[in-house]
Amino acid sequence: MMFQARPRKVRLLSIIGAVLLVAVFTVVAILLRNTPTGVYFYLSDQVAMAGIGVLIACGALMFGRPRVRADLEGVEVRNMLGSRRYAWxxxxxxxxxxxxxxxxxxxxxxEYVPVMAVQAIDGEHAVAAMRELRRLRREAETKTEATAETR
Structure with a gap:
């Protein structure tokens, strides 16, 4: 049995934030040519401004990336930058x-590893994820003990 959890509220907020960032930077890029300051902006400046918005939006989307997957063998934790699997x-x-x-x-x-996929802000979803992770850990422990006894 495989269990998977991802953050809910932070993921939604990061998507909304990324969309808003791209929209704001695109509007600024469009309006960049019409400035009364006497500075000349070219098409390349507008494209660069929109590109910066896309890059910042990609950074904002990284907050929605965390995930935890668990089974009877172990846990895979993916936080913002990396992913690693740990045996129970x-x-x-x-x-x-x-x-x-x-x-x-x-x-x-x-020592500890943060599991950013299970966040306090998610309330009951986080409680259910913790219960499931602990249940899988107990089952894996029981399975290991049963295997050791049969040897």
């Missing part, structure tokens, strides 16, 4: 500390 036997716990913006995977020696 390496993970001590799945936690959501008080006041934290997102969940995290706890490892030995006080």
């Amino acid at each position: 036997q390496d993970i001590e716990s799945v936690s959501f500390p008080d006041g934290s913006a997102w969940a995290r995977l706890e490892f030995p020696d006080d």
